[in-house]
Amino acid sequence: MNLYTFGKVLVKAALKPLYRFEVIGLEKFPKEGGILLCSNHIHALDPPVVGMTAPRTVHFMAKEELFKNPVLGPILPKVNAFPVKRGMSDREALRSALKILKNGEVMGLFPEGTRSTDGVLKKGLSGAGFFALRGDADVVPCAIIGPYKTFRKVKVVYGDPIDMGPFRERKASADEVTEVIMERIQTILDEYKENK
Template sequence: MLYTIFRAFFRLFFTVFYRWEVRGLERIPDREGVVICCNHISNLDPPLLGSAMHRPVRFMAKEELFRIPVLSFLIRKFGAFPVQRGSADKRAIKKALSILKQGEVLGVFPEGTRSKTGKLGEAHTGASFIALKGEGQVVPAAIVGPYRLFRKVTIIFGHPLDLSEYRGQKWTSQSLKEVTDRIMGEIDSLLEESRREPS
């Protein structure tokens, strides 16, 4: 119930203050477990991504945010769960895999932190591991900013990636990097596509 209220609020917020545009929603599978992998340019990215979709989205969020009483309550209600950055947080990974196994949507920012320049940064392989291990579909997404009041912000969802060649095998650091590079390459293609459009 609260998730629906928050989503409605943010949809109004982004419509009024950022003239948001959402593209490619039809590319997101309706039922199965999905990992949405998106670039990260602002603290507003999670509510933008979550409110853009018709399906509820669960997010990994840095554990420091869960130490702030009111904020912790709000982000938990908006589907977030804590992760320790800079380490292989087994509890967070287990939670993420559970979300996919239940056929839900997981939102991940593979870069792990916001880009200060707006350009894609170096991505971690955690999202690739979770997607393969949890047998979830991977949908790349690109947020085209910057966030400026009354200027348009666009979110573009790409087509699900075919990762069948990597499934059912033992993954190495190299194969996980290959999957990660494919994901980030698709995100970059979505960003490049938006750059070529007339302003």
């Protein structure tokens, strides 16, 4: 058992007694090929929750500061995280992300760039569209629906993959593709939120 798989088991063991997870749409998740997995971001637990529920191994960008943490720093690379400097001008991180996608693997991204404090989906950063267009991969939208309150339900909903082929053919902009991704995430949020 590698460290990623072991970490997944540990996260499940730690979180399942605290929250009632409902995972929806796993059958929509492509079994192979490069995937850019784009989710909303409402809590610090979102990355491990996405990693725990996704049917394939997910690589994540993590802010560079976390790799300097004496506890987390040595663990993060072993669970497929790689550092990114704040902002989208980190060429090494861009190359790492594109390599993951072009190798037919899954890269997880939170296009808002930071957590939403009120749970409302914020505007996505153009980096999501950039990776979607350049990464030779389709996009899987994901919505995490909380709140993360003890013994309450947390839904993780995976939506239909977004085929990037037509966007690449007509040379769509990164901003336009990011908007499409965010609209899909919002659609899932609207469909599955608790009060419906």
